[in-house]
Each structure stands twice: as C-alpha cells, then as structure tokens.
Amino acid sequence: xxxxxxxxxxxxxxxxxxxxxxxxxxxxxIVTNPATGAGLAVxxxxxxxxxxxxxxxxxxxxxxxxxxxVPTRAAMMFRYRHLLHEARDELADIIVAExxxxxxxxxxxxxxxxxxxxxxxTVPETQKGAVTQNVATSVDIEYIRDPLGVFVVIAPFNFPxxxxxxxxxAVATGNTVVLKPSELCPLTAIRMIELAETAxxxxxxxxxxxxxxxxxxxxxxxxxxxxxTFVGSSEIAEIxxxxxxxxxxxxxxxxxxxxxxxxxDTAVLDRCIPNIASxxxxxxxxxxxxxxxxxxxxxxxxxxxxxxxxEANAMKLGRGTDPDVGMGPxxxxxxxxxxxxxxxxxxxxxxNLILDGRGVTVDGCEGGHWLGPTLIETNxxxxxxxxxxxxxxxxxxxxxxxxEAIDIINDSTYGHSAVIYTERGGLARRFSQAxxxxxxxxxxxxxxxxxxxxxxxxxSSFYGALRGRGVDxxxxxxxxxxxxxxxxxxDGGDQAGVDPAFEGTV
Ligand code: NAD
Numbered sequence: 284x285x286x287x288x289x290x291x292x293x294x295x296x297x298x299x300x301x302x303x304x305x306x307x308x309x310x311x312x313i314v315t316n317p318a319t320g321a322g323l324a325v326x327x328x329x330x331x332x333x334x335x336x337x338x339x340x341x342x343x344x345x346x347x348x349x350x351x352x353v354p355t356r357a358a359m360m361f362r363y364r365h366l367l368h369e370a371r372d373e374l375a376d377i378i379v380a381e382x383x384x385x386x387x388x389x390x391x392x393x394x395x396x397x398x399x400x401x402x403x404x405t406v407p408e409t410q411k412g413a414v415t416q417n418v419a420t421s422v423d424i425e426y427i428r429d430p431l432g433v434f435v436v437i438a439p440f441n442f443p444x445x446x447x448x449x450x451x452x453a454v455a456t457g458n459t460v461v462l463k464p465s466e467l468c469p470l471t472a473i474r475m476i477e478l479a480e481t482a483x484x485x486x487x488x489x490x491x492x493x494x495x496x497x498x499x500x501x502x503x504x505x506x507x508x509x510x511x512t513f514v515g516s517s518e519i520a521e522i523x524x525x526x527x528x529x530x531x532x533x534x535x536x537x538x539x540x541x542x543x544x545x546x547x548d549t550a551v552l553d554r555c556i557p558n559i560a561s562x563x564x565x566x567x568x569x570x571x572x573x574x575x576x577x578x579x580x581x582x583x584x585x586x587x588x589x590x591x592x593x594e595a596n597a598m599k600l601g602r603g604t605d606p607d608v609g610m611g612p613x614x615x616x617x618x619x620x621x622x623x624x625x626x627x628x629x630x631x632x633x634x635n636l637i638l639d640g641r642g643v644t645v646d647g648c649e650g651g652h653w654l655g656p657t658l659i660e661t662n663x664x665x666x667x668x669x670x671x672x673x674x675x676x677x678x679x680x681x682x683x684x685x686x687e688a689i690d691i692i693n694d695s696t697y698g699h700s701a702v703i704y705t706e707r708g709g710l711a712r713r714f715s716q717a718x719x720x721x722x723x724x725x726x727x728x729x730x731x732x733x734x735x736x737x738x739x740x741x742x743s744s745f746y747g748a749l750r751g752r753g754v755d756x757x758x759x760x761x762x763x764x765x766x767x768x769x770x771x772x773x774d775g776g777d778q779a780g781v782d783p784a785f786e787g788t789v
Contacts, residue, residue: 301486
C-alpha cells in the first residue's frame, strides 16, 4: 500500500481542556508506516477555531497552574516520568511504526526523552530566584522567575517522543502549553499526552492540536501565546522565528544541520569507524546530530574509505521491529525522491559514488521507502555537500590540514555540530575553539547534549538566544522579574525609606 492508499479507521483527535475532541478540520493526511506504506491513522488538520480553542483552554488554566505549589508541580513531573518509563516498550513500538527507526534506536530516544521530564522535575531548584540585601542603605533587591502564560511547542518528525517533551520545562515552571506534533509522526505524542492525562495534569495545562503550516501560523499569531519553541528544518525555523518575534513573542527555533566529521591521522580507526558509520547512517541519517560530510586526512583516506564501506555494507536494512536491523526506511516517498534526485544530480556532475543505496528493496516491505547507505566522493562546494539532506546520502573528501577542515566547516551556512577524531589534545582544542558550531564532538560522532545541557546551534541551525533544555529552557519559559524593596518602619534596624543616593542615580 502506498502513502496515498486506503483511509484507516483510526481518526486522530485534539486534546483540549482535558478532553479528547473530534477535530473541526480543514483537510486531512494519512499517517503511514514508512517501512510498509501502510496507513496507521487519519490526521485531520485543525481549523483556526480548533487551534484557538486549545490556546484559550491553556490561557484559562494558567492562573491556577502558576499558583500550584512548586513541589506539587515537581511531583506531577515525577509521576509523569514514572508513567513514561513504564510505557517505554509500548511507546517504542509506536515510534517504530510511525517513524521507521529500529526498536533499539526508539528505546534510546525514549531514554533521552524521559530525562527531559526528570530534568524538568528539578524545578524546585531551577526556578529559584536570587536576593541581594543592602544594595543601598535599607534597600534589598531580588529577582523571581515568573511563568508567563501559554507556550507553544512545535515538533519535527524525527524524534517523535523527545522533541514534544520539550513541553516538560514549560509546564514544570508554571506555564501552560499547546503542543503541535509533526503531522508525519503524531502517534507517539498522542500516547504521551494520554499518559500526561493519567499523571493528573489539570485540564488545560497540557493541550495538543494536530495540523501543519496553518496551525503553526494560528498559534504563532494568537495574542494569548507568550512564546514558541520550534524544532525543524532551517527554512521553517527562520519563518517561524520571524513570524513569532514580529508578534513580539519569545521564540527559540532550532533549525537543520549539515554536520562535518574530521578524521585525522591519529584517529583510532578500530574504535572510530563504527562510531562514524553510526553517526552517518544511524536512524537512517534522520538525526540533526548525524554526520553529513566527512573530511579525512589524506594519509588515512584510503583506509577510512575501505573500512567505512565494509561497516556500512554490514548495516542490515529493514523494519525496525527486526532486532538485527541497522537502518530503517526514510520517512516518506517525497523524502526518498529528494534523496535519489540528489544522488542522480551528483552522479551527473561527475561525483564518485563510493556507496550507492539507490534501488534497494526489503523483502515483505515493498511499500516502504528504502535507500541504502550512500557515500559520495565530491567537492565541498558541490550542492550535495552544502545542502542538508536529512537521509542516508553522505559525502567524503580528503584534506591536507586541520585549517583546511576548519575553513570548510566555517563556510557552511549551517552551524549545528562538528566532530574531530584525533588522539592529539592540542589539535582537538584548536578545533573546538575554531569551529563556528553550537556543539563539538571529540571522538564522539553525535555530540547531542543530554537533558541538563543546553542544545542549539549557530547560523541557520538556530534562531534565538536561549537554547533548548536545561537551565536555558527554564530561562526561556520564565521571566526574571526584579523587585527592589525598602520598608518605612525601622524594625529592620536601618534608616527608614529609600536611600536618596540609590533612587536618584538612574
Ligand atoms: P519541518 O521543518 O518540515 O517541520 C517541522 C514542523 O514545522 C512540523 O511540525 C511541521 O508541521 C511544521 N511546518 C512545516 N511547514 C511549515 C510552514 N511552512 N510554516 C510553519 N510550520 C511548518 O521539519 P521535519 O522535516 O519535520 O524535521 C526534520 C528537520 O528538523 C531537519 O531539518 C532536522 O535537521 C531538523 N531537526 C533539528 C533539530 C535540532 O535540534 N536543531 C532536532 C531535530 C530535527
């Protein structure tokens, strides 16, 4: 069955004000299993009225939720964490079905995702403000972290559990949220929202609407929305950032990536080659931290190429439910067509196809979207090198020095992550300081920050100032309100009233 085949029985609903409700829709798409093409559910596209209803429910729930004691909110996050953990096998099955990654990759995603909730549960500590007494005679100053109201979280398809759970920090800090999952992979988010309902979040604290462009536009424009967290491609990240900030709202928009991996002559190849292959092709290369382009010192180039070919050829292509699978399908037919066209164009331009994944099939999965590991020897200025291809089409090029690698990396319009494989500390140090990226890996192929470290990027990989996760998330979802105080009684022991020297200075 292809993506356009029969309409499944299951019709998805929005979750608004604690209720699952049929969607007042302006159209629909079908959520499909990318390994088979089988339809999983009908995904209605919410109308403006349906989107507004979710924002209004969130706005209504905010006053009570912000006053809910911080330990109570933290306890709710712990309860939610427990439920997600208990349901991890079920959630992994859903991720595999709608996204195509393998069960072990799905469980790995869930481990990281649940750590978001754990980190958000530390809110009694992270939402603390600060006080300084006696900034002038009888004057004290403090800041408190105020929640702001309704936040929107917009997620991409490739991490169906992890990115939707960005909402954890928003609600833990006393805000309410409207989540819009990817229309390609909404089923994991829906199950996680059901678990949030079981955890006992009051109605309206967590809401979810289904849609695509028009839903995002409605949410970014709604006057009750205070801020937007977006994760997706650079093109849409920039659009969403401009739209949201033009509406005078906060926005953090994580964009796409085109990450470079540098293999030097001191790299321990026995250890690094499996790591490189996993970075290039794991999760069918549908990870923002995946290595896209390899820059290899000329002295080890031939050895790296031949060992990578062996490693990549050993990755079994297949359904994520098969325990031996090393690589699943790409997300849909449109993505597959795009990647094949990019390979065709590179070949026509004279690039050397070291590995060519076109035309592969998987028995029993004829309706799936399959592309094997593809490795193209090409120039760093070629289109296939400079464009983000969010699938298993990777490039390689020999280099003569670290400076050459740094120049190529810094010429990129993306600035997500860069990786170096070396045993020379000084070289690694120079690299990590010189590259214009948000993350650096040293002998680590996918240097993704864990929940309690901020994640972001530079250039078109990130629009905004405060990154996602950890303390940056707490900063993003709260406002540091400063309170300057003096008292007119004299019980405090100092002179009463504001020190004129303090008030008169600014
Ligand atoms: P996408 O940009 O196509 O979609 C992301 C979200 O934006 C979806 O919810 C979608 O419905 C919505 N959207 C799509 N078109 C829109 C429009 N014109 N206006 C407003 N909203 C719109 O991304 P994707 O294909 O789902 O995900 C893959 C991309 O996400 C890759 O580029 C990848 O690098 C990036 N990504 C980045 C990170 C990161 O941490 N920086 C993490 C994961 C994925």
